[in-house]
Structure formats: C-alpha cells, structure tokens
Amino acid sequence: MKRFVCHPLGASILAAALVLTGCIVSGQFVVVIDWGGFVSTHESLNSEHIDLTTNETWNDHKDDIQNIVDVKFKVTIRNLASTPASGEVYVSKTSYSTAPAVKASATRILQGIVIPASSTRTIGFDESATYRENLDTLLDLVKDGQFYIYGIAGDPTFNIEIKTGSQLLVTFSAGK
Numbered sequence: 001m002k003r004f005v006c007h008p009l010g011a012s013i014l015a016a017a018l019v020l021t022g023c024i025v026s027g028q029f030v031v032v033i034d035w036g037g038f039v040s041t042h043e044s045l046n047s048e049h050i051d052l053t054t055n056e057t058w059n060d061h062k063d064d065i066q067n068i069v070d071v072k073f074k075v076t077i078r079n080l081a082s083t084p085a086s087g088e089v090y091v092s093k094t095s096y097s098t099a100p101a102v103k104a105s106a107t108r109i110l111q112g113i114v115i116p117a118s119s120t121r122t123i124g125f126d127e128s129a130t131y132r133e134n135l136d137t138l139l140d141l142v143k144d145g146q147f148y149i150y151g152i153a154g155d156p157t158f159n160i161e162i163k164t165g166s167q168l169l170v171t172f173s174a175g176k
Contacts, residue, residue, distance in 0.1 A: 026175020028069065031055045036166035039080070040151055041159045045099050050168060052145040061174035068139040069171040073128040076163035077151060079115040085153040085160055087113035087121070091141055092148050099158075102150050107137045115153075115160065125169055142170055 031052060038046040052058040079085045092106035110131045115121045123131065132138075141147050151162040 026064075026066075026173065028171060028173050029057050029061055031058050031170045031172070033168045033170070034165065035149060035168060036076070036151075036162040037164035038151075039159070039161045040099075042099055042153075042157045045097055045102065045150065045152065047095065047148045047150045048162070049095075050147050050149055052142070052170065058145065058170075061172070062145060064174040064176055065143060065172055066175060067173045068142050069173055070169075071135075071138055071142055071171075072125040072169045073110065073123065073132075073167070074125050074169070075110070075113075075128070075151070075166040076120060076122040077113060077115050078120040078161040078163055079117060079153075080159040080161060081157070082117050083155075084117050085115045085155055085158050086111070087115050087160060088152055088154055090150040090152065091138060092150075093141060093144070093146075095148050096150070099152050102152060106148075106150060107134050107141070109134055109138045111154070120163070125167075 033050055033052065033055065035048040035050060040046045075089065077087045088108055089110035090102050090106040090108050096102045096106060110128065111133060112131050113121060113123055151160060152158065153160055
C-alpha cells in the first residue's frame, strides 16, 4: 500500500494556487468598530451612526457576504444620576430624537445592565451575550452595513454616558 505525505510547504503552495485561481475565496472575517462618546438623557437623546462601509475589511467582502455570524459589544456606561439605572442598547435603520420614539420603533438588543448611582460599568464582548436579545433582527440590520445605535436607560428619567472606547465586534462569512 502506498502512502502519500504532503509536505507543509507543498500544502501551502497548493492552497495559495487555489486561492489565486479563484477556487477558494471564502472565510470568516471580524470587523471592530469604535463608538461612544455621548451623553443621553430622557430629555436629550443622542446616538451613534454605525457605518461598517468605512471599514476596509467590510468593503473588501461586502458584495460576497454570505452570513452575519455574530455581533458582540464592549460598552462602558456611566450613570450620571444619583439613582441606579438599568442600561439598554437599541438599534435602528432610522434616526430618532427621543427616548420614547426609540422604545416604540427601534429594536432593543441589550437590556438588564444595572449601573449603580454615580458609577461606571463596562460590559465586555463575552459578557454582552448574556444581555443580548433580538439577535436575528440585529444580524439582519448589520448586514446592510449602516444603522444607528442608542444607549438609554429603562427608567423614565435617566442621565447616562456611553463612554468613548466602546466597540462593536461583527463576525461575518463571505466568499464566492
């Protein structure tokens, strides 16, 4: 019985040849977008326009996206009020200017983030999955490449800051 052994260099050359000839041009990619640096209150709502089309990796593969695999957040929320706040993150295709409009029309994707009075809380990428909801809606919205993101609190009155350095991590598969 004959045995064939592929030399590691030979496998690399074969893989490179397949990629160059167009036989294999697919994979999973990760895009990280910075966001934050705004204050939202029940009286003055602010948001961030997320534009994945400004990212080189996204642009290189946007026409060949097969699936948005996952979306995670790293968010730092500072409660500027003297009472605890329950932080929530919403997304929408449309821009809204009031918290009631966001709650009525946007999609809540994170909830239950308790921020003690006059304190700051950071939720990391892995931890964000425990607060996440409406993932299918979020994945569909992200596929378009542009949307608005809002940080508000569930309480009727709130005063929170979404700190600079918050990030959105999008994993997608693309290929032909």
